[in-house]
Amino acid sequence: MKANPILLQKKYSRVIARFAEYQGISLDAALDFFYRSEVYQLIRDGVSDMHCMSDAYLAEELKQEYQAKQ
Amino acid sequence: MIDETIKNSRELEFAVFCIENVATKLGVDAELVYRAFTEKSDILGSYIVPEYEVLHTQSREYIVNDLLDVMEERGVRV
Numbered sequence: 439m440k441a442n443p444i445l446l447q448k449k450y451s452r453v454i455a456r457f458a459e460y461q462g463i464s465l466d467a468a469l470d471f472f473y474r475s476e477v478y479q480l481i482r483d484g485v486s487d488m489h490c491m492s493d494a495y496l497a498e499e500l501k502q503e504y505q506a507k508q
Numbered sequence: 509m510i511d512e513t514i515k516n517s518r519e520l521e522f523a524v525f526c527i528e529n530v531a532t533k534l535g536v537d538a539e540l541v542y543r544a545f546t547e548k549s550d551i552l553g554s555y556i557v558p559e560y561e562v563l564h565t566q567s568r569e570y571i572v573n574d575l576l577d578v579m580e581e582r583g584v585r586v
Contacts, residue, residue, distance in 0.1 A: 448526050451521035465514040466553075469523060473542040482538070 441489050447483035513556040517523040533572050540586045
C-alpha cells in the first residue's frame with residue numbers, strides 16, 4: 439500500500455466520526471475503539487485495499503466489530 | 509490538569525494527526541502511541557485536546573517535537 443499519509447489520517451478521522459454517530463457513542467470512545475480494532479489494522483496495512491473503501495463501509499465494519507465484542 | 513474530551517471533528521482530526529505523526533517519527537505502530545497518550549499518561553485529554561487552539565496553528569515538525577518533549581517530561585515511553 440502506498441496511500442498518502444495525510445489523506446489516510448483524514449480518512450481515519452472521518453470514519454471514526456461516522457462510527458461514533460452510527461453507534462451513538464462519544465468521539466473519545468470511538469477513537470479508543472478504533473485504535474484497538476482489527477479494522478484499523480487492516481486499513482493501516484492495506485489488506486484487500488481496505489483504505490480504498492468508502493467512509494460509510496469502514497464505519498459499518500467498525501460498528502459490526504464493536505457489536506460483536508459487546 | 510484538566511482532562512478534556514474531544515468535542516468536534518476538528519479536534520478528532522487533530523488527535524489522529526498527533527498520534528499518527530508521533531508514531532511515524534518514532535517508527536512504531538500508532539496503536540502504541542495511542543496507548544502511551546491514554547493509558548500510560550493523560551497526554552491526549554490533558555494536553556492535546558485542551559491545547560488544540562494553540563497547537564494546531566503550528567507546523568507538523570513543531571507539534572511532533574513538542575509532544576516528544578511532553579512525553580519525556582512526563583516519563584512516558586512507547
